[in-house]
Amino acid sequence: MKKLMHKLAISLALTLAASTAQAGHVLVVLSDADRLDLKDGKVFPTGFYLNELMQPVKLLLDAGHEVTFATPTGKAPTVDANSIDAMYFGNDAAQLKAHQDLLDRLALTSKETSPVVSLARVEQQGYGRFDAVYVPGGHAPMQDLLKSPALGRLLANFHGRNKPTALVCHGPIALLSTLPDATGFVTALESGRAKRTPQWIYTGYRVTVISNVEEEQAKAQLAGGEMKFYPQDALQQAGVQYRSNVTPWTPNVVVDRELITGQNPASALGVAQELLKRLK
DSSP, X not given: OHHHHHHHHHHHHHHHTTOSTTOOEEEEEOOOOSEEEOGGGOEEEOOBOHHHHHHHHHHHHHXXXXXXXXXXXXXXXXXXXXXXXXXXXXXXXXHHHXXXXXXXXXXXXXXXXXXXXXXXXXXXXXXXXXXXXXXXXXXXXXXXXXXXXXXXHHHHHHHHTTOOEEEETTGGGGGGGGSTTHHHHHHHHHHTOOOOOTTXXXXXXXXXXXXXXXXXXXXXXXXXXXXXXXXXXXXXXHTOXXXXXXXXXXXXXXXXXXXXXXXXXXXXXXXHHHHHHHHO
């Protein structure tokens, strides 16, 4: 009962934040994985990146929009400890604290009181309730979102209705979930035998995602481990037109039809600002 009451209170608070006449309703989809399986049986503890989730969420709430949080199974997501760093907030410790405090108030990572719902519940309630979807990064989406059938159905629905679909850093890997055989494609990627699927709904879209160059520069955080594949290679193999920045780790936001994609943590605010434009 206590957990239910907390969820209702969070839901009410988010709804009240969206009381303006022009308020939109944004679905934020996170991975519920807390690890990424690497090559040779190694594991990298991960989750979502704090700034990639909370900077857009704060902007959305401050603008009066309603936000609902979902993960594939309804399990509370995990924040990547590496992302709790002021450098992702312009080296502003006060901004880091403000976004941490908001995360704490929303209780998203609480196993007992998190307000997240499952993607099955989202589908049951109807995609029409939402005006946009946002997927933040961190390595976690590469563990589950890229081959989630439920997410694939949701994104395909938004594509068909031309509804804003925003993703940042590793988040755009989730677009693979809309492939006719996402699991088979991912398995083929891991073995280096992936082949392009002509009927993919995002073929030819201009898209960005964390670059191979940035992945190589950040490789040290894997503590000697190696990813099974890089998201840039995966999306290019699937059929997108990849667009990168010139200088690694600088903001890069690419907009093509309903898709708004950001390349790296520094791009989260830009993605959120583009999303806000679509919600006016």
